[in-house]
Amino acid sequence: MRIARVVPEVSLDRAFDYAIPAAFDTQVTLGAKVRVPFKSRSLVGYVVDFPTDPHTGKLREIEEVLSSRAFLPAALIELAQWMAQYYCAPLTNALLSVLPKAVRHADAAFKQRLWVEALVKTIPEEAAAALKRAKAQLAAWHFLEESGPGWLADLSRESGIGTAAWNGLAERQLIAIESRTQDRDPFQNAPVAESQTRLANAEQIAALTIVREEIGAKKPRVVLLHGVTGSGKTEVYLQAIAHVLSLGKTALVLVPEIALTPQTVEHFRARFVGQKVGVAVLHSHLSSGERHDQWQHIRAGRARIVIGARSAVFAPLDNLGLIVVDEEHEHSYKQEETPHYHARDVAVMRGHLERVAVLLGSATPSLESFHHAREGKYRLAELRQRVEEFQMPVIHVLDIRSKSKNEPPTLLAPKLVEAIKARLDRHEQAIIFLNRRGYSSSLQCPQCGYVEECPNCSVTLTFHRRANRLRCHLCDFARPAPDACPVCGFAPFKHAGVGTEKVEDALAAAFPTARIERMDADTMRGKDAYAKTLGAFGEGKIDILVGTQMIAKGLHFPRVTCVGVINADLALQIPDFRASERVFQLLMQVSGRSGRGAVRGEVFVQTRAPFHPAIQFARHHDYAGFVEQELEFRGKLHYPPFERFILITARGRSEEKTQFVLDNLAKELERLNLPATEIAGPAPAPIARMDERYRFQIFLRTHRITAVTPRLRPLFMDRQWPDDIRVTIDVDPVDLL
Ligand code: ADP
Ligand code: ZN
Numbered sequence: 012m013r014i015a016r017v018v019p020e021v022s023l024d025r026a027f028d029y030a031i032p033a034a035f036d037t038q039v040t041l042g043a044k045v046r047v048p049f050k051s052r053s054l055v056g057y058v059v060d061f062p063t064d065p066h067t068g069k070l071r072e073i074e075e076v077l078s079s080r081a082f083l084p085a086a087l088i089e090l091a092q093w094m095a096q097y098y099c100a101p102l103t104n105a106l107l108s109v110l111p112k113a114v115r116h117a118d119a120a121f122k123q124r125l126w127v128e129a130l131v132k133t134i135p136e137e138a139a140a141a142l143k144r145a146k147a148q149l150a151a152w153h154f155l156e157e158s159g160p161g162w163l164a165d166l167s168r169e170s171g172i173g174t175a176a177w178n179g180l181a182e183r184q185l186i187a188i189e190s191r192t193q194d195r196d197p198f199q200n201a202p203v204a205e206s207q208t209r210l211a212n213a214e215q216i217a218a219l220t221i222v223r224e225e226i227g228a229k230k231p232r233v234v235l236l237h238g239v240t241g242s243g244k245t246e247v248y249l250q251a252i253a254h255v256l257s258l259g260k261t262a263l264v265l266v267p268e269i270a271l272t273p274q275t276v277e278h279f280r281a282r283f284v285g286q287k288v289g290v291a292v293l294h295s296h297l298s299s300g301e302r303h304d305q306w307q308h309i310r311a312g313r314a315r316i317v318i319g320a321r322s323a324v325f326a327p328l329d330n331l332g333l334i335v336v337d338e339e340h341e342h343s344y345k346q347e348e349t350p351h352y353h354a355r356d357v358a359v360m361r362g363h364l365e366r367v368a369v370l371l372g373s374a375t376p377s378l379e380s381f382h383h384a385r386e387g388k389y390r391l392a393e394l395r396q397r398v399e400e401f402q403m404p405v406i407h408v409l410d411i412r413s414k415s416k417n418e419p420p421t422l423l424a425p426k427l428v429e430a431i432k433a434r435l436d437r438h439e440q441a442i443i444f445l446n447r448r449g450y451s452s453s454l455q456c457p458q459c460g461y462v463e464e465c466p467n468c469s470v471t472l473t474f475h476r477r478a479n480r481l482r483c484h485l486c487d488f489a490r491p492a493p494d495a496c497p498v499c500g501f502a503p504f505k506h507a508g509v510g511t512e513k514v515e516d517a518l519a520a521a522f523p524t525a526r527i528e529r530m531d532a533d534t535m536r537g538k539d540a541y542a543k544t545l546g547a548f549g550e551g552k553i554d555i556l557v558g559t560q561m562i563a564k565g566l567h568f569p570r571v572t573c574v575g576v577i578n579a580d581l582a583l584q585i586p587d588f589r590a591s592e593r594v595f596q597l598l599m600q601v602s603g604r605s606g607r608g609a610v611r612g613e614v615f616v617q618t619r620a621p622f623h624p625a626i627q628f629a630r631h632h633d634y635a636g637f638v639e640q641e642l643e644f645r646g647k648l649h650y651p652p653f654e655r656f657i658l659i660t661a662r663g664r665s666e667e668k669t670q671f672v673l674d675n676l677a678k679e680l681e682r683l684n685l686p687a688t689e690i691a692g693p694a695p696a697p698i699a700r701m702d703e704r705y706r707f708q709i710f711l712r713t714h715r716i717t718a719v720t721p722r723l724r725p726l727f728m729d730r731q732w733p734d735d736i737r738v739t740i741d742v743d744p745v746d747l748l
Contacts, residue, residue, distance in 0.1 A: 019056035024101035024728040030070040042083035046075040100350030113302035125163035147176035206281040218392035231368035238394030240603025260332025267341040268320035293319030339371035382652040404612030441573040530558035569608030579618040598629035657711040658744040663736035687714035
């Protein structure tokens with residue numbers, strides 16, 4: 012009798028062996044979805060292996076085969092196994108993150124609906140007489156004649172004729188009502204016009220040559236495409252994909268969630284719409300039904316191009332020819348739950364396992380990827396020029412430090428105001444960027460210095476003026492803003508720092524006739540709000556767009572010739588070794604929004620740290636200069652990319668117990684004698700309290716990551732931590748707070 016190793020849907024790091032009943036023998040393949048007995052329950056699980064070593068003891072039997080063909084491709088099983096090892100996560104969690112919930116669900120299926128079609132062209136005479144007495148049926152018939160075949164529910168809603176009449180027509184064999192699959196297609200009502208391939212310029216051709224070589228290679232290497240903003244990276248992706256399709260293969264494109272705008276998706280659909288290859292989209296705004304249908308289409312080979320955010324790296328494409336990771340430096344590729352995978356790194360591993368070329372693109376590649384390229388592990392392709400000789404924008408650094416103690420802080424520097432005014436006069440557009448939502452960062456009492464803090468988290472509350480509330484941006488706690496200081500009674504409270512709302516108000520005061528819109532997590536709560544505002548901006552119905560990160564990425568608006576950055580150095584104050592890198596990347600991204608048309612753009616960066624290297628290198632568009640200095644600094648301090656970090660975090664309601672758990676864990680770690688590894692901590696996390704929980708961290712820094720994670724992993728698997736304490740492990744963390 013054959014034996015199957017099955018990972019059931021429970022959070023354990025184990026696979027269990029089951030006997031395959033003879034009746035199911037041919038159906039149980041690798042990746043099959045089965046139902047198995049588990050303790051006193053019955054669970055869905057996935058077949059991950061067929062162990063040959065005879066198992067002693069009596070095995071229980073597989074109860075049912077839920078999907079006979081391989082539900083999960085073997086390549087993805089292998090990828091999940093790698094993830095579980097590398098990220099020290101339970102195998103089940105790794106497998107479950109590979110399979111979207113929408114398809115795991117026990118009754119996940121295509122949607123079946125009733126479809127109505129006429130069986131005859133005209134009503135035969137003998138029926139006509141009978142129908143005269145059945146008025147509703149006759150009306151239904153005429154309605155169908157008019158509208159043509161359709162879903163029963165729609166026909167009956169639109170006509171106002173109940174289902175009884177339709178069933179009557181079916182009984183008379185005048186119409187057929189049958190069950191059909193309705194595809195929940197997110198593009199249903201969105202036809203696109205085909206876009207033509209552009210004539211690639213010399214730099215694009217050189218980049219494409221490299222990518223093609225790797226696509227054709229036996230063991231493809233990763234290609235890093237470093238192209239300044241507006242240099243036509245997307246065109247390189249599109250032509251590389253076209254090449255892959257011509258070889259009969261499929262392509263996967265990852266973009267950061269935030270950049271997965273209708274604009275981006277349309278770009279891809281428009282190029283391939285004539286080829287009938289099927290473009291599927293996977294992102295978090297799809298309904299569960301849409302996600303199920305998209306996944307199944309991909310699995311069945313009906314979609315040969317997939318575009319999606321982070322988790323789309325697991326799209327079940329067969330016969331992959333290319334994986335593109337756009338904006339590879341983006342931190343949103345990192346998964347915040349277990350397993351804490353980085354989609355870019357998973358893409359690279361998937362490429363390695365499936366022998367597929369991987370193309371990483373960015374205007375500001377991460378130091379990790381750049382380091383690999385410099386060491387010769389990745390191939391480097393560069394686009395140094397913007398297309399059509401559009402020039403890089405001029406970047407002005409505006410020093411907004413107060414000259415004297417009594418001078419009020421500058422919100423909008425005169426130079427920026429002047430520049431916006433000039434744009435409005437010329438009917439061009441401006442984008443004003445700020446890293447923080449809300450009105451002002453916090454309320455501080457001018458008399459006693461009291462600052463309102465979140466009762467659950469160790470951060471200050473942000474004032475939202477429209478709602479007149481104080482809100483925590485970590486846990487969403489909110490309460491009405493007090494008029495006077497709750498400690499000393501002084502009124503009014505003074506606003507410290509600035510947020511998007513306040514900037515919007517200041518702009519409205521400076522430019523009373525301008526059309527101003529704000530884009531941040533507060534105004535963009537609705538599902539379509541984002542697309543709508545961007546659409547209006549693209550049509551020139553908005554003059555000034557104010558917003559957070561949300562507007563920094565990938566947008567292409569040729570009429571934007573002015574970009575303002577309100578406070579560039581806020582992010583520099585974050586206690587994270589990547590703070591400089593982030594600020595540099597952000598400034599380059601933001602300034603990339605300016606001057607993407609015939610008029611040269613200008614960027615105004617307001618800062619209190621005008622000489623900070625991140626700001627100075629950004630000012631000169633000097634990526635090479637920045638990375639050289641930053642890599643030297645990272646090297647000296649033994650930071651990534653030279654060494655790797657592992658962050659262990661414990662969270663709990665009791666400060667002492669939480670620390671105690673980590674103290675003990677630190678001792679266990681010391682006893683492991685990990686090679687080339689330093690252990691620091693436990694220490695309180697930079698955000699020492701969040702969501703009513705105290706947070707402590709242990710930092711591991713190692714030269715030998717692949718030797719270390721397999722030794723660490725057993726400490727965390729199937730382990731019960733005391734009380735309500737949660738311990739997580741994050742390999743290659745991007746969020747150190
Ligand atoms: P990036 O992603 O590098 O910032 P995009 O791919 O958005 O740049 O390209 C900027 C603009 O240039 C787009 O409108 C694109 O259609 C156009 N473009 C790209 N390649 C060419 C080309 N070879 N000739 C003319 N226009 C091009
Ligand atoms: Zn909070």
